[in-house]
Amino acid sequence: MTMNSDPTLLPIAPGVHVWSPGSTGSWGLANCGLLTAGGQSVLIDTPYTLSLTDDFLAAAREVAGPGADISAVLTTHGNGDHGWGNQRVTGAEIVATHRTLEHQCFEPSPEQLRHLVEDTDPEQPLGWYFRRHFGRFDFAGITVQKPTRTFRNRMDLLVGDMPVELYEVGPAHTVGDMVVRLPEQRVVFAGDVVFAGDHVCHWAGPLGSVIGACERILDWEPDLVVPGHGPVLDPDGLRAHVRYLRDLAEQARTLHARGLSPTAAARHLIEEDRYPGLHLPERLVITLASEFRHLDRDDSEPDILALMDACSRIAWHRDGVAAVPQAG
Template sequence: MSLPPALTRIADGIHAWVPQKNGTWGFANCLVIASGTEAALVDTPYDGPLTRTLMAAATAVLPEGARVRTIVNTHANGDHTFGNAFFPGAEIISTRASLDHLCLEPDPEAMHLLTHTTPADEPLGWYMRKHFGHYRYDGLQLRPPTRTFTGRHTLHVGTVPVELIEVGPAHTVGDLIVHLPEQATVCAGDILFVGDHPVHWEGPLSRVARACETILALNPRTVVPGHGPIVGPEGVRDHLTYLRDLETLIHAGHAAGRSARTTAEAIIESGFHSHLGLPERLLIQTAVEYRHLDEDTSAPDLIALAREAAQWAFDRRPDSPAPDAVPARHAPEPDVWARRHDHARSV
């Protein structure tokens, strides 16, 4: 797997790591902030090899003797947090809601089981191996946040002011964005995807749109998305248009009494933003939006959502036989999302 050997410079002491390949899951962007002997990271990669690649690249731009003492997690998804394990002693900051949300996230062991023990010839197992099989989850320890806040929180990395602004619930229940006012830069986390269809797990889409408006109100010159290339404010405006158009289509399907699956498939087949990767995410997104429209407050069945998306992609894989030649079989998966972590109350 080829990864960028160098960071992208945004301003003095501010660099981004942008490992995105279109049509992939898990290659999240990270931001390195350095000033004097202080350094901070916004988000950490999905596993050990990725984190070591990032830090090797960061060594070239970090001042002599600088150490990462602070990590900001934009939200609790593993592709933004699992690398926390490689910074013992660092303070890890997130929103309070993000820490609470950790107990609903699959941990590294759960991801390892889902990726390696689900049957490889069935949709979910095939999809997990295709998109997550190259990550090394075995033996990874979770390092949850050590400091949380609600609303806003400002910190300094050396002399660089860093403003954290809670914008969740949106992509997840506990999203934050990172604003560097002196560099006119915003780190959007997964409020913003560039190059692939987004997957906003919490929703509704109107909340993600509102978070995009919060980013634009900061008048940034540079916006680092959670996934995909760095953009200017026009990239955020494009995503806002995407979100509003998608919301209109999903709400129309719901009002017409169509199932979430039928609505999602119709949206994909209409060619909605067909230049973007991972169209199967629209099945998840539509189901999440329907939950809000139906005022369904029960815990979402994430594995059922993942299975729907996997089935859609499986049926359209390049070497796929005709869909009716494939009998539907559902082997039980490990009960990974039923597990709960005790550490989430340790702060």
């Protein structure tokens, strides 16, 4: 759960840079991208907070040149850790899927998150977990920006002479996910359809749709895939991730058929140590709850607070902080 103290923009292909503020085992420190060509610049996602965004923009302007104008931000999905810095990119178009625009109302607001970090009981799992994973973020001053340009299915644009293709692949991680394909560079920015090094936390699902999105990316035969969180992957890395997703979907079916709750199913997989080496295993409860809703044909919205509470209780129990309070 470390934060890179001085994240830099790393070039991964001509005109393509990645900014990675975090490493595995953390929430909220998402990868961002910078595309530059012919004097034009476009960002892929912005960070969670205004100060992180200022750091990212300073690095981006250094790479793009002093007069460079950032014309657009491509927002991969509606989670705050991928777009709450958008207000700092003044004058830029904010491009997202139409469903991401609709999805924003289900997200906790910056104020609600601040409340969860500051006003919850640190002696209880939820307060302990939020302080531990979100206490490093300053959510002050954020005004969530609506996308200014939305699309369905597919949208193409040019950054200078660089072709950029946007594909709607949700509902998968959220209802409105998109991935960004750079066909000439053979790079794909996958947003949170792909996590590297950490367990996934898919709020929408089902896992079959996430797997479908990953396979679509693999069909493009990219050289590099930038996940929403964690290190950049090659195709073999993404194939390994798909094997994990397939196994998790199968486990979900089996454990659901045995009548387990998402919490009991997550604890079972953790005790079995089925996926060694992946961080944040408590997030299994979120993904399993999404999968179980689909298996139950329940199309209600995820109860984000209840899921975070279940997640916190599992982490609390694993860390042996204290006897686990009874789940409500």
